[in-house]
Amino acid sequence: MEGNVTEAASAASSVEEIQLNVARIMIQEFKLEDVTPENFDVEIDLVDEMGIDSMDMATLALVLQDEYKITIREDDYPNLGTVRLIAQYILSRLG
Amino acid sequence: MSAAKSPAPKVVYMNPTGTSGQKMSFAEILKVPRVRERWEKIRRYFFLRESTYDMTNRCNIRCEGCYYYQGDKQFAEESADPEAWSLLFRREKERGITYVVLAGAEPALVPESLQVCYDEISLGSIATNGIKHIPESVGYKIHVSVWGNDETSKKIRGAGDMLIRQMDNYKGDLRAVWVYTFTPGNLEEAYEVVETLAQHDCRVTFNMFSSPVGYNGPLRHTRESRAEARRIMLALMQSYSGHVLFTPYSAVIHTHDLGLHDLFSCPYPRMNPSEAIGLGRSFRQYRTNLQWDRNAACCVPDTDCPDCRHYASGSAVVTARMYRHASDPTVFRSWLDYVDNYLAVWVRDYEKGENLCHDLVEPPPPAN
Numbered sequence: 001m002e003g004n005v006t007e008a009a010s011a012a013s014s015v016e017e018i019q020l021n022v023a024r025i026m027i028q029e030f031k032l033e034d035v036t037p038e039n040f041d042v043e044i045d046l047v048d049e050m051g052i053d054s055m056d057m058a059t060l061a062l063v064l065q066d067e068y069k070i071t072i073r074e075d076d077y078p079n080l081g082t083v084r085l086i087a088q089y090i091l092s093r094l095g
Numbered sequence: 096m097s098a099a100k101s102p103a104p105k106v107v108y109m110n111p112t113g114t115s116g117q118k119m120s121f122a123e124i125l126k127v128p129r130v131r132e133r134w135e136k137i138r139r140y141f142f143l144r145e146s147t148y149d150m151t152n153r154c155n156i157r158c159e160g161c162y163y164y165q166g167d168k169q170f171a172e173e174s175a176d177p178e179a180w181s182l183l184f185r186r187e188k189e190r191g192i193t194y195v196v197l198a199g200a201e202p203a204l205v206p207e208s209l210q211v212c213y214d215e216i217s218l219g220s221i222a223t224n225g226i227k228h229i230p231e232s233v234g235y236k237i238h239v240s241v242w243g244n245d246e247t248s249k250k251i252r253g254a255g256d257m258l259i260r261q262m263d264n265y266k267g268d269l270r271a272v273w274v275y276t277f278t279p280g281n282l283e284e285a286y287e288v289v290e291t292l293a294q295h296d297c298r299v300t301f302n303m304f305s306s307p308v309g310y311n312g313p314l315r316h317t318r319e320s321r322a323e324a325r326r327i328m329l330a331l332m333q334s335y336s337g338h339v340l341f342t343p344y345s346a347v348i349h350t351h352d353l354g355l356h357d358l359f360s361c362p363y364p365r366m367n368p369s370e371a372i373g374l375g376r377s378f379r380q381y382r383t384n385l386q387w388d389r390n391a392a393c394c395v396p397d398t399d400c401p402d403c404r405h406y407a408s409g410s411a412v413v414t415a416r417m418y419r420h421a422s423d424p425t426v427f428r429s430w431l432d433y434v435d436n437y438l439a440v441w442v443r444d445y446e447k448g449e450n451l452c453h454d455l456v457e458p459p460p461p462a463n
Contacts, residue, residue, distance in 0.1 A: 047371070054373030
């Protein structure tokens with residue numbers, strides 16, 4: 001599974017591809033059921049609707065940092081409220 | 096007692112501010128099986144969302160430096176209506192609160208209110224002086240406060256035979272953890288108190304007196320008293336490892352020259368204006384009138400923030416800064432120990448594992 005994620009990360013070049021990869025990581029890390037990367041709602045509010053809290057967000061940030069070899073600032077967590085926003089943030093850091 | 100003359104620890108902490116100096120990715124850090132295992136153990140509790148509640152404004156003793164009787168919260172009208180409390184906790188549960196801290200003044204005086212809370216939210220803890228027994232049907236952790244030996248307690252708290260009465264109430268009670276608060280005046284007494292507690296198979300953790308706003312009395316710590324407290328904490332951890340719930344990193348953090356806020360930027364609402372995520376979003380500190388004030392909301396209201404080294408604060412403040420601890424394997428192990436210990440102190444039936452790090456690790460600077 002980790003191998004697949006890494007390959008996906010290295011190939012990621014668009015917001016859509018990063019979104020898919022972030023969704024895949026979230027499903028894996030948070031053991032989400034009944035959802036796939038393809039049908040993950042990228043607009044769902046991770047805090048209000050999914051119940052993600054600060055410790056989950058810190059965990060996700062650490063995994064994404066490893067995945068994309070970027071730095072995700074603690075101060076930026078509040079701006080990462082959806083998968084779409086996370087993907088846009090990653091893309092901006094990669095750029 | 097003989098333990099008052101306990102020798103310094105036999106094990107020398109080799110590296111007083113040691114880190115591995117290595118930078119690693121999070122995935123690499125987690126490749127070590129026992130680190131991964133501990134990480135998986137503690138992360139199961141990331142669902143905890145706490146708030147705190149003053150259950151009564153009455154107390155059966157009056158302690159010097161008590162933070163409850165500072166500020167205006169002590170003057171809030173007390174709700175004695177179990178239905179009102181029950182409604183509050185139902186709403187808190189709906190709001191996503193999964194962990195309650197029931198505190199001041201003395202919650203043991205209102206057992207009915209404690210019970211209605213427990214009936215709604217089953218995880219939590221009660222801060223008590225231990226003089227009055229709390230019924231077993233209230234299945235929270237019970238933190239019994241100790242401020243020195245009985246002679247000192249008599250002087251500071253105006254109550255005699257406190258340790259004996261506390262043990263009569265809670266010896267053998269799996270809910271109970273004694274919390275020894277170090278002050279400049281009771282440092283050496285910790286040896287005899289901890290020995291007594293260990294002899295009676297009671298578990299104990301450590302707290303540092305943290306001055307209320309405006310307090311400049313004799314209980315306020317100095318650099319010297321903090322250093323001595325650290326030395327004694329480490330000695331007691333080694334002498335009574337089966338009964339003392341603490342870690343080397345806890346000793347460093349809570350006796351550091353900098354308080355918790357300056358070390359880690361306290362995330363409680365009182366010091367954190369952001370309502371986006373975490374404690375700044377969900378934490379509330381309810382007064383006895385069932386109201387709360389964002390500007391005063393933290394786990395030890397009216398404590399002087401620069402002097403705050405309180406054990407309750409640390410459990411949230413240090414834990415919340417996982418990110419900063421997760422690039423150096425030694426620092427991360429220290430953080431895991433800290434969280435594992437705090438869960439053992441605060442969550443019923445959670446058992447602490449052996450510390451993964453025995454060095455005294457300096458807390459990391461902000462990561463960005």
